[in-house]
Amino acid sequence: MFTRTSSRNNGQNSCFAVYFVICFPVIKPRSGLTMSDSSLKPPASNKPLRPPQVVALSGSPGGLQLPVTAPQKLNSNSTNGNTSSASGSATGNPRNKCALKPGYSLMSWIRLCNSGADLSGTGGRTVPVSRSELALHNKVDDAWMAIRGRVFNVTRYMDFHPGGVDELMRGVGRDATQLFDEVHAWVNYPQLLGKCYIGPLKENAVKSTKDPVSPEITSAIPKPTEILPRFDWIQQRSELTLIFYTRSFANPGMVVRRQNSQQLEVRILIGQQWHTFDFQLTEKVEWPPKVAKMGAETGKIEVVLGKEEPAPWPIYGTHTTRKLDSNSIQEEHYDYQVIHREDFNHDSFELSLQSAERDRLMLLPVGYHINIEVPVDGELIHRSYTPVDHAYLSVDTNSDSISFLIKRYPNGPVSSHLHQLQVGSRVQLGPPRGGFLLSELNAHRNILLLAAGSGLTPILSLIQPILKRNTNRIETLHLYYFNKTSGDIWLKKKLEEMQTQDERFSCKHLLSQVEEKPERISLELLTSLFREKQPDRCTYVAICGPSGFNTAAVDILTQLGLKPNQMHVFRG
Ligand SMILES: Cc1cc2nc3c(=O)[nH]c(=O)nc-3n(C[C@H](O)[C@H](O)[C@H](O)COP(=O)(O)OP(=O)(O)OC[C@H]3O[C@@H](n4cnc5c(N)ncnc54)[C@H](O)[C@@H]3O)c2cc1C
Numbered sequence: 309m310f311t312r313t314s315s316r317n318n319g320q321n322s323c324f325a326v327y328f329v330i331c332f333p334v335i336k337p338r339s340g341l342t343m344s345d346s347s348l349k350p351p352a353s354n355k356p357l358r359p360p361q362v363v364a365l366s367g368s369p370g371g372l373q374l375p376v377t378a379p380q381k382l383n384s385n386s387t388n389g390n391t392s393s394a395s396g397s398a399t400g401n402p403r404n405k406c407a408l409k410p411g412y413s414l415m416s417w418i419r420l421c422n423s424g425a426d427l428s429g430t431g432g433r434t435v436p437v438s439r440s441e442l443a444l445h446n447k448v449d450d451a452w453m454a455i456r457g458r459v460f461n462v463t464r465y466m467d468f469h470p471g472g473v474d475e476l477m478r479g480v481g482r483d484a485t486q487l488f489d490e491v492h493a494w495v496n497y498p499q500l501l502g503k504c505y506i507g508p509l510k511e512n513a514v515k516s517t518k519d520p521v522s523p524e525i526t527s528a529i530p531k532p533t534e535i536l537p538r539f540d541w542i543q544q545r546s547e548l549t550l551i552f553y554t555r556s557f558a559n560p561g562m563v564v565r566r567q568n569s570q571q572l573e574v575r576i577l578i579g580q581q582w583h584t585f586d587f588q589l590t591e592k593v594e595w596p597p598k599v600a601k602m603g604a605e606t607g608k609i610e611v612v613l614g615k616e617e618p619a620p621w622p623i624y625g626t627h628t629t630r631k632l633d634s635n636s637i638q639e640e641h642y643d644y645q646v647i648h649r650e651d652f653n654h655d656s657f658e659l660s661l662q663s664a665e666r667d668r669l670m671l672l673p674v675g676y677h678i679n680i681e682v683p684v685d686g687e688l689i690h691r692s693y694t695p696v697d698h699a700y701l702s703v704d705t706n707s708d709s710i711s712f713l714i715k716r717y718p719n720g721p722v723s724s725h726l727h728q729l730q731v732g733s734r735v736q737l738g739p740p741r742g743g744f745l746l747s748e749l750n751a752h753r754n755i756l757l758l759a760a761g762s763g764l765t766p767i768l769s770l771i772q773p774i775l776k777r778n779t780n781r782i783e784t785l786h787l788y789y790f791n792k793t794s795g796d797i798w799l800k801k802k803l804e805e806m807q808t809q810d811e812r813f814s815c816k817h818l819l820s821q822v823e824e825k826p827e828r829i830s831l832e833l834l835t836s837l838f839r840e841k842q843p844d845r846c847t848y849v850a851i852c853g854p855s856g857f858n859t860a861a862v863d864i865l866t867q868l869g870l871k872p873n874q875m876h877v878f879r880g
């Protein structure tokens with residue numbers, strides 16, 4: 309059971325190149341560990357071993373993680389020219405890690421993932437795959453692999469695989485869950501292969517999640533401390549309030565579905581785990597709820613429902629709870645219709661949606677997004693969008709509506725399609741998704757937000773929770789907002805108002821297409837915020853923009869001494 313970790317530790321001079329481990333969204337190590345860290349030493353007690361810990365380069369489910377030591381390890385790997393190391397492996401076999409060819413480092417893979425290249429080969433669509441179809445893709449230049457009921461196109465990953473092409477080929481064209489887990493159950497494949505995802509494995513998708521996994525390996529993987537939402541209720545004569553407590557900064561989300569005037573299904577999302585409460589209420593309530601809100605600092609969700617007949621109730625009713633399979637929820641789509649669409653500036657527009665049956669309400673965790681799916685040339689294509697608080701928009705809508713600010717790209721199929729929708733038009737929305745860890749920001753009192761163009765939307769959702777928090781109160785919050793011209797800037801006035809209201813917040817606009825002093829993201833621009841020993845030195849940065857912008861930002865911040873766990877890049 310402990311062979312793997314002990315052998316890693318023994319092989320101190322071997323090529324411990326890169327660790328991807330299962331990401332624990334709720335309880336997450338604050339800092340990454342190096343190979344000399346005690347968690348990698350042989351166990352002194354019988355406690356289960358922890359896999360090597362990592363720090364987040366991006367916390368989103370599609371985001372990638374790097375160990376603190378990753379760049380050095382990759383370098384040493386490529387310079388010593390070893391093709392394998394001599395230390396043992398998880399299974400007791402000699403380690404079989406390969407030197408990666410130049411240009412196939414982890415960083416290069418991250419860049420490729422962020423380049424917009426179609427790594428799944430499906431053009432952004434999710435396509436269910438049958439076992440017989442899967443079996444056809446078993447060649448090195450056409451390689452699909454199923455892990456836990458999800459099929460990935462690993463063709464482009466071949467040369468990046470630290471275990472080598474031949475090893476990866478052992479799992480292609482089939483359900484490789486067991487093999488994968490036997491070799492390296494801790495590898496965070498959903499993040500690494502996020503952009504390679506094709507779709508669910510059609511038959512036995514659920515069964516495959518229960519595929520037998522080596523008991524030795526599973527028992528060595530620590531289970532994150534799970535947060536179970538706790539339910540409570542209060543009432544007034546005319547209102548019933550359902551309250552869900554999670555944990556401070558747990559950043560929960562919620563989807564409520566009204567089945568009838570006395571039955572509600574409330575799904576609470578914490579990290580990647582969904583919990584469901586099925587309510588049978590004592591009497592009838594109105595829809596939509598009067599209020600649905602989440603306290604970022606408290607981690608408390610409240611849903612205030614109007615009673616059809618105002619009167620005190622003896623009890624709220626009854627409820628049952630159950631956990632849901634997060635993978636299958638990610639495949640769900642909900643029918644929404646347009647209730648408002650209005651141009652916002654020369655190339656962007658506001659879009660407000662409401663569930664078509666008027667039976668659903670979504671509340672997203674801070675920094676999470678939703679996939680909007682539309683038909684284009686007979687195919688369904690989706691893109692990510694981050695809801696924007698109604699306070700930022702011209703429209704005043706109901707608590708069960710969801711609004712977006714969308715930039716239209718003339719050659720962009722989804723944004724162009726959404727732009728021409730009329731009130732009453734239908735679109736499909738996916739459930740909330742993301743991996744942003746609000747709690748990660750708590751240690752930091754001087755924070756920089758970098759947004760480019762429409763990348764403002766996730767960044768916007770962070771501003772108020774950061775400024776309002778009482779725990780380790782923020783000292784400075786800088787927003788650097790990059791656009792081409794001043795006409796492209798979103799919400800300039802609102803951002804100015806926020807500066808006036810709270811002197812800890814400052815917003816700087818940087819324009820790349822102006823005659824006088826065009827400005828882009830650069831080392832010179834950011835240096836002043838990161839000087840050593842400066843009391844208000846920024847220690848955390850959240851980044852959202854086009855992939856080139858994100859990559860440049862991460863490179864510059866790395867040069868300025870920031871570690872991967874001090875940055876979060878929002879990705880789809
Ligand atoms: C987590 C996340 C949240 C997002 N939230 C929002 C949001 O709230 N509002 C919003 O408008 N968009 C948002 N986006 C971007 C959105 O998902 C789409 O990428 C965008 O709408 C373009 O889709 P498309 O199909 O129209 O064009 P695509 O086919 O994806 O792109 C067409 C062309 O447009 C250009 N392009 C596309 N995206 C960008 C970009 N971000 N910056 C510069 N050029 C680009 C490229 O030249 C590309 O070739 C978000 C993206 C992510 C990852």
Ligand code: HEM
Pocket residue numbers: 324325326327328396397398402403404405406453462469470471472475476477478479480484487488491492495496497498500501
């Ligand atoms: C199922 C077929 C696969 C096989 C047989 C396989 C085999 C291997 C082997 C033998 C190693 C070297 C292990 C060692 O260090 O001792 C390795 C490392 C690695 N593989 Fe795979 N692999 C498979 C699939 C994948 C997939 C799909 C991914 C992508 C997410 C992946 C990512 C990695 C990573 C990140 C490492 C380095 C892990 C570490 O340092 O411990 N592998 N693999």
